[in-house]
Amino acid sequence: MDNCNIGDLISIKTENTTYTGTIMPSLDDNVIVIKMKNGYNVGILRDNIKSIDVLKKGKKPTYELPPLKIEKKNDLKNIAILSTGGTVASRVDYNTGAVHPAFTADDLIRAIPELLDIANIKGKAVLNILSENMTPAYWKIIAEEIKKEIENGADGIVIAHGTDTMHYTASALSFMIDADIPIVLVGAQRSSDRPSSDASLNLISAVIASTQPIKGVYVVMHGESGDTFCYLHEGAKVRKLHSSRRNAFKSVNNIPIAKINPFTKDIEYLRKPNKVNEGNKINKESESNKKISINTNLEEKVALIKIYPGIDGNIINYYVDNGYKGIVIEGTGLGHAPETIFENIKYATDKGVLVAMTTQTINGRVNMNVYSNGRELQKLGVIGCEDMLPEVALVKMMYLLGNYDTEKAKELINKNLVGEITEISRFDAYY
Amino acid sequence: MDNCNIGDLISIKTENTTYTGTIMPSLDDNVIVIKMKNGYNVGILRDNIKSIDVLKKGKKPTYELPPLKIEKKNDLKNIAILSTGGTVASRVDYNTGAVHPAFTADDLIRAIPELLDIANIKGKAVLNILSENMTPAYWKIIAEEIKKEIENGADGIVIAHGTDTMHYTASALSFMIDADIPIVLVGAQRSSDRPSSDASLNLISAVIASTQPIKGVYVVMHGESGDTFCYLHEGAKVRKLHSSRRNAFKSVNNIPIAKINPFTKDIEYLRKPNKVNEGNKINKESESNKKISINTNLEEKVALIKIYPGIDGNIINYYVDNGYKGIVIEGTGLGHAPETIFENIKYATDKGVLVAMTTQTINGRVNMNVYSNGRELQKLGVIGCEDMLPEVALVKMMYLLGNYDTEKAKELINKNLVGEITEISRFDAYY
Numbered sequence: 121m122d123n124c125n126i127g128d129l130i131s132i133k134t135e136n137t138t139y140t141g142t143i144m145p146s147l148d149d150n151v152i153v154i155k156m157k158n159g160y161n162v163g164i165l166r167d168n169i170k171s172i173d174v175l176k177k178g179k180k181p182t183y184e185l186p187p188l189k190i191e192k193k194n195d196l197k198n199i200a201i202l203s204t205g206g207t208v209a210s211r212v213d214y215n216t217g218a219v220h221p222a223f224t225a226d227d228l229i230r231a232i233p234e235l236l237d238i239a240n241i242k243g244k245a246v247l248n249i250l251s252e253n254m255t256p257a258y259w260k261i262i263a264e265e266i267k268k269e270i271e272n273g274a275d276g277i278v279i280a281h282g283t284d285t286m287h288y289t290a291s292a293l294s295f296m297i298d299a300d301i302p303i304v305l306v307g308a309q310r311s312s313d314r315p316s317s318d319a320s321l322n323l324i325s326a327v328i329a330s331t332q333p334i335k336g337v338y339v340v341m342h343g344e345s346g347d348t349f350c351y352l353h354e355g356a357k358v359r360k361l362h363s364s365r366r367n368a369f370k371s372v373n374n375i376p377i378a379k380i381n382p383f384t385k386d387i388e389y390l391r392k393p394n395k396v397n398e399g400n401k402i403n404k405e406s407e408s409n410k411k412i413s414i415n416t417n418l419e420e421k422v423a424l425i426k427i428y429p430g431i432d433g434n435i436i437n438y439y440v441d442n443g444y445k446g447i448v449i450e451g452t453g454l455g456h457a458p459e460t461i462f463e464n465i466k467y468a469t470d471k472g473v474l475v476a477m478t479t480q481t482i483n484g485r486v487n488m489n490v491y492s493n494g495r496e497l498q499k500l501g502v503i504g505c506e507d508m509l510p511e512v513a514l515v516k517m518m519y520l521l522g523n524y525d526t527e528k529a530k531e532l533i534n535k536n537l538v539g540e541i542t543e544i545s546r547f548d549a550y551y
Numbered sequence: 552m553d554n555c556n557i558g559d560l561i562s563i564k565t566e567n568t569t570y571t572g573t574i575m576p577s578l579d580d581n582v583i584v585i586k587m588k589n590g591y592n593v594g595i596l597r598d599n600i601k602s603i604d605v606l607k608k609g610k611k612p613t614y615e616l617p618p619l620k621i622e623k624k625n626d627l628k629n630i631a632i633l634s635t636g637g638t639v640a641s642r643v644d645y646n647t648g649a650v651h652p653a654f655t656a657d658d659l660i661r662a663i664p665e666l667l668d669i670a671n672i673k674g675k676a677v678l679n680i681l682s683e684n685m686t687p688a689y690w691k692i693i694a695e696e697i698k699k700e701i702e703n704g705a706d707g708i709v710i711a712h713g714t715d716t717m718h719y720t721a722s723a724l725s726f727m728i729d730a731d732i733p734i735v736l737v738g739a740q741r742s743s744d745r746p747s748s749d750a751s752l753n754l755i756s757a758v759i760a761s762t763q764p765i766k767g768v769y770v771v772m773h774g775e776s777g778d779t780f781c782y783l784h785e786g787a788k789v790r791k792l793h794s795s796r797r798n799a800f801k802s803v804n805n806i807p808i809a810k811i812n813p814f815t816k817d818i819e820y821l822r823k824p825n826k827v828n829e830g831n832k833i834n835k836e837s838e839s840n841k842k843i844s845i846n847t848n849l850e851e852k853v854a855l856i857k858i859y860p861g862i863d864g865n866i867i868n869y870y871v872d873n874g875y876k877g878i879v880i881e882g883t884g885l886g887h888a889p890e891t892i893f894e895n896i897k898y899a900t901d902k903g904v905l906v907a908m909t910t911q912t913i914n915g916r917v918n919m920n921v922y923s924n925g926r927e928l929q930k931l932g933v934i935g936c937e938d939m940l941p942e943v944a945l946v947k948m949m950y951l952l953g954n955y956d957t958e959k960a961k962e963l964i965n966k967n968l969v970g971e972i973t974e975i976s977r978f979d980a981y982y
Contacts, residue, residue, distance in 0.1 A: 252887035252924050254860045284883035288860050344982070362981055363885050363915030423866075426857045426881065428945055429685045429719050435854075438869050450857065452715035454794050456683035482913070484794030493683050514859055550793055551775070 127178020130154065133170045142178065192240045197275035197331045197402050199239040201229070201323075202265055204247040204258070204289075206282025208308035208319045232320050238327050238385060239276070242269070251282025251289075251307075256518060259292040260416040266293070266303060270412040273403040276302050276330030280323070283307035283360055283368060286339060290355035291512040292418075294337040294538045295519040300397050300411045304330045304338045305355070309366045318342050318366040325350035325380040328387060334377075336395040336538065342366035343379060351376035352387070354394065356512050356540035359482065372483060373507040373545040394539045419445050419521035424514045426450040426480055433461030436468050445526065446474040446517040449502070450510040455479055455486035456493045462500060469501035474526050476503045476517060476533050478510035483550045505534050506541045516540060558609020561585065564601045573609065623671045628706035628762045628833050630670040632660070632754075633696055635678040635689075635720075637713025639739035639750045663751050669758050669816060670707070673700075682713025682720075682738075687949060690723040691847040697724070697734060701843040704834040707733050707761030711754070714738035714791055714799060717770060721786035722943045723849075725768040725969045726950040731828050731842045735761045735769045736786070740797045749773050749797040756781035756811040759818055765808075767826040767969065773797035774810060782807035783818070785825065787943050787971035790913065803914060804938040804976040825970050850876050850952035855945045857881040857911055864892030867899050876957065877905040877948040880933070881941040886910055886917035887924045893931060900932035905957050907934045907948060907964050909941040914981045936965050937972045947971060 124130050124143060132139045132152065141154030144161060151163040152172075192198075235241050246265040247258060266277050281289055290305045297303065306326035308319035318341075326340040329352050337355030344367050353371045362368040379388045403409065421444045425435060439447055447468060451457050455477040457465065468475050477497065479486050485507040488494030498504070505513045513533070520529035534541065555561050555574060563570045563583065572585030575592055582594040583603075623629075666672050677696040678689060697708050712720055721736045728734065737757035739750035749772075757771040760783050768786030775798050784802045793799040810819045834840065852875045856866060870878055878899060882888050886908040888896065899906050908928065910917050916938040919925030929935070936944045944964070951960035965972065 250887070250922060250924055252858075252883050252922075253889050253891070255889070255891070256861045259860075282884075284887055285860050292860075345978075360884065360912050361914055363910045363912045363917065365915065365981060367982075368912065368915075420861050422861075423863070424857060424859050426855060427683075428855050428942065429690075429716050429723075430687045430851050430853075430949070432854070432873075434873075435866070435869070438866070442863075442865075452683050453713075453791065456681070456715055458684050458686070460684070460686070479794045481791050481794045481799065483792055484796065484799070486794065491681060491683075493681055511859065518861070547776075550796060551798075 124172055124174050125178060128174050129176040129178070131173040131175055132164055133172075134164060134168045135170065139164060140175070190236060190241070194404075195402070197239050198242065198273055199276045199278060199327055199330045200242045200244065200269035200274040201278045201280060201327070202262070202269065203243070203245040203280040204251070204262060204282070205249045206251050206280065206286075206307055208280045208282075208306060208322065232323060235324060235327050238324070239331055241327070242274070244269075249282075251284040251286060254282070254285040254289060256292070256418045256420050259289060259296065259418070262289065263293060263296045263414045263416055266297060266299070267412050267414050270299055270301065270410050271408055273408045274301070275400060275403055275410070277304065278323070278326045278330050279303065279305045281305050281307050283309060283341075287359050287369070288511055288515060290337050290339050290358065291515045291540065292519070294355040294540065295516055296415055297337065298411070298413045298415075300335045301400055302330050302332055302334045302336065302338060304340050306340045309342070309364060309368055318347070321347055321382040322350060324382040328380050328382070328385055329378070332387065333398045333400055334393045334395055335397040335400070338377070339369055340380065341369040343376070350380045350382060352378040352380060354539050356538055357509070357542070359509055359511065361482075371549065372509055373485070374542055374549050375546055415519075415523060417522035418518040420518060422446040422448070422514060422517045422521060424448045424450060424510060427452055427457050429458070431458065431461060433464035436461065436464035440468045440471050440473055444473060445521045446476070446529070448476050448478060448510060448513045448517055450480045451477050451486070452480060454490055454494060455488045455497070455504050456491065457497060459493065459496070462496065465497065465500050465502060472526055474503075474517065474521065474530050474533065475501060476505050476513055478505045478508060478513045480510070482509070485545055503530060503533050507545045508534075508541050512540050555603055555605050556609060559605050560607040560609070562604040562606055563595055564603075565595065565599045566601065570595060571606070621667060621672070625835075626833070628670050629673065629704055630707045630709060630758055630761050631673045631675065631700035631705040632709045632711060632758070633693070633700065634674070634676045634711040635682070635693060635713070636680045637682050637711065637717075637738055639711045639713075639737060639753065663754055666755060666758050669755070670762055672758070673705070675700075680713075682715040682717060685713070685716040685720060687723070687849045687851050690720060690727065690849070693720065694724060694727045694845045694847055697728060697730070698843050698845050701730055701732065701841050702839055704839045705732070706831060706834055706841070708735065709754070709757045709761050710734065710736045712736050712738050714740060714772075718790050718800070719942055719946060721768050721770050721789060722946045722971065723950070725786040725971065726947055727846055727849075728768065729842070729844045729846075731766045732831055733761050733763055733765045733767065733769060735771050737771045740773070740795060740799055749778070752778055752813040753781060755813040759811050759813070759816055760809070763818065764829045764831055765824045765826055766828040766831070769808070770800055771811065772800040774807070781811045781813060783809040783811060785970050787969055788940070788973070790940055790942065802980065803940055804916070805973055805980050806977055846950075846954060848953035849949045851949060853877040853879070853945060853948045853952060855879045855881060855941060858883055858888050860889070862889065862892060864895035867892065867895035871899045871902050871904050875904060876952045877907070877960070879907050879909060879941060879944045879948055881911045882908050882917070883911060885921055885925060886919045886928070886935050887922065888928060890924065890927070893927065896928065896931050896933060903957055905934075905948065905952065905961055905964065906932060907936050907944055909936045909939060909944045911941070913940070916976055934961060934964050938976045939965070939971050943971050
């Protein structure tokens with residue numbers, strides 16, 4: 121029966137049905153998986169297969185189209201789309217299996233030509249990784265590439281990024297980059313080979329956002345499950361909150377900044393953006409008048425520990441003994457940890473390790489003055505991080521300890537630097 | 552100026568205002584904190600204080616009321632309220648500072664006499680801890696106390712619990728207890744000394760729930776910020792998602808089972824409960840016909856690791872080398888981990904450690920077949936845990952490894968046992 125290989129277009133006959141599609145890799149030798157034209161995969165038990173017809177042998181897809189040559193429009197902003205990989209820039213690789221990142225930003229423009237009505241688009245693939253493999257070292261590369269593009273005249277930047285860790289990167293870039301133009305991260309939850317893909321609408325919306333009179337780092341993703349609008353989120357106030365839905369990203373402890381309609385190209389501000397920049401004028405040919413400075417010093421010896429009943433406090437000692445400079449605790453409730461690990465926390469702070477407290481409730485604010493547990497932790501030197509997300513606190517600590525001594529980092533960790541902390545969380549950000 | 556002590560009722564005069572309230576402990580020697588009559592604390596800088604009048608010296612509050620003696624009603628169910636501590640059972644202790652758990656369940660009944668119209672109430676304090684200090688050892692005590700109460704004729708159980716870890720306990724009891732009556736955990740986000748307390752309405756609603764023809768473990772908390780209704784959540788499908796709001800608890804990947812109106816005492820089912828028990832009849836005097844068995848074997852050498860960019864994979868080796876039997880990974884997206892830690896994961900699975908994958912997106916389902924990263928992790932022996940919450944997977948692994956060998960635990964970790972996994976997550980559980 122196995123005269124066919126992964127990548128072949130085949131027709132499988134079972135007792136009652138005929139399935140046509142491309143063979144995908146299967147984890148189970150008893151099952152043949154094919155990707156059908158509608159984009160969905162179906163697995164068919166070998167035992168139920170009556171016959172297989174190979175309609176077309178598979179071959180490596182080739183992408184050897186010439187580079188794009190497009191006339192620059194003087195009344196449009198110059199936007200650089202930097203691709204780092206991920207679903208927004210992915211295709212299914214029928215030869216090696218499942219979904220792999222592959223398209224360059226150039227290919228994206230080819231797929232969505234209407235981007236050219238919104239801005240002068242430049243595309244560049246700066247990385248090609250799955251975002252689950254993102255590291256602080258890659259953040260530095262991205263920051264450097266952003267700097268280059270701004271120096272080369274970009275009026276706005278779009279970063280195509282895998283969604284798994286997009287909020288970590290958005291937050292890292294928020295701290296690392298000081299620019300007076302918008303830097304907009306965008307991803308997709310469904311790859312562009314699927315009819316239900318959100319890649320195009322997200323990318324169009326991100327490019328719209330990148331032409332706005334704002335500055336700083338943002339995330340643009342679907343605002344609801346349907347293909348209706350996208351939200352513009354602040355880069356250090358957003359989190360992936362669903363594994364598969366298109367509206368997976370939510371602003372936390374604040375509402376999104378704006379609603380973007382990718383069909384009409386309209387943007388509706390829901391609140392005043394924190395970082396307005398009305399003066400972001402269009403750069404002329406090879407000119408650059410935009411402020412840009414980056415700071416790529418990051419201390420990687422920083423750990424995130426999530427608290428749970430029965431947690432082994434010695435994990436803290438492990439980090440301390442291995443030279444860690446900072447620990448972010450994802451505590452319970454208002455910022456608590458079991459008293460059984462107080463001695464371990466004391467071990468850390470006594471050795472000069474910066475220990476900061478966030479909450480695993482995600483929504484809400486740490487308040488370590490209400491209960492005795494929180495007060496004790498403060499006496500041990502633990503710093504409550506207000507309404508900052510644990511993921512953001514982790515990245516911020518890497519940034520602070522990469523640039524300052526521990527005393528200064530301790531002073532800054534719970535002060536708002538780039539919008540990561542709001543003084544009063546909006547009531548309508550949680551319901 | 553300091554002729555006053557913590558607990559004293561004082562009147563503080565500043566240039567423009569007079570504050571009256573009870574002195575609370577202060578973390579800052581330069582600040583006097585008083586709790587005002589409206590329940591809020593205010594801190595006043597010593598430098599700004601013109602004068603202090605002591606209106607009444609403080610004294611230790613005494614609670615020496617006689618035990619409750621209430622006539623049993625034959626048409627009402629017998630509900631045992633077991634108090635473990637936490638805000639729902641707390642008062643402000645003006646002598647030792649902040650909010651401390653103190654009230655016994657008996658005191659709760661005294662505070663909310665209308666409970667006696669809903670059920671025959673028995674109160675018992677089984678623990679008096681802040682829930683951030685909850686441990687698997689305490690879960691065993693709670694399970695044993697529940698068993699005792701059911702054997703003594705309870706038709707339903709209410710557990711007053713601190714909210715920080717209430718969902719961990721609810722999930723632990725879901726696995727540990729096999730009973731044909733409802734066991735309802737309830738907490739409060741604001742202590743009962745504050746006018747905005749949710750303690751009474753939550754407790755009334757929990758008692759209503761405990762008289763319902765259902766079985767298994769549940770959580771009852773406010774359904775919205777206002778004092779309008781409570782939700783009945785499944786014990787292994789619920790999570791604290793806000794640090795301070797009264798509607799902090801949300802069902803995840805499913806909708807709540809029912810809406811409870813604590814004013815009219817009505818309950819409205821939003822979906823068919825998974826564990827109906829129409830046959831839960833009222834026990835007569837000292838009789839017990841209810842099924843109850845508990846299993847308190849828990850393997851405590853189980854760890855939860857949250858993934859983030861730059862994570863040190865050697866943390867996995869640390870746990871393996873310290874005799875851990877299981878690790879729950881809180882991965883990114885559909886259940887991913889950086890390829891840099893694959894070798895550490897292999898080290899764990901090679902040594903026979905059970906490694907399971909959940910997602911830090913909280914909402915949604917793990918699907919490790921979509922991307923190459925997930926497929927690789929499966930090849931290393933990592934088990935995807937469907938739409939089970941990371942916190943629940945942790946507790947379930949403690950339970951499984953406490954009762955079965957690793958092979959059997961591996962087989963059961965992603966199978967639904969008590970409602971912790973739903974085959975298809977409801978679309979309307981995320982918006």
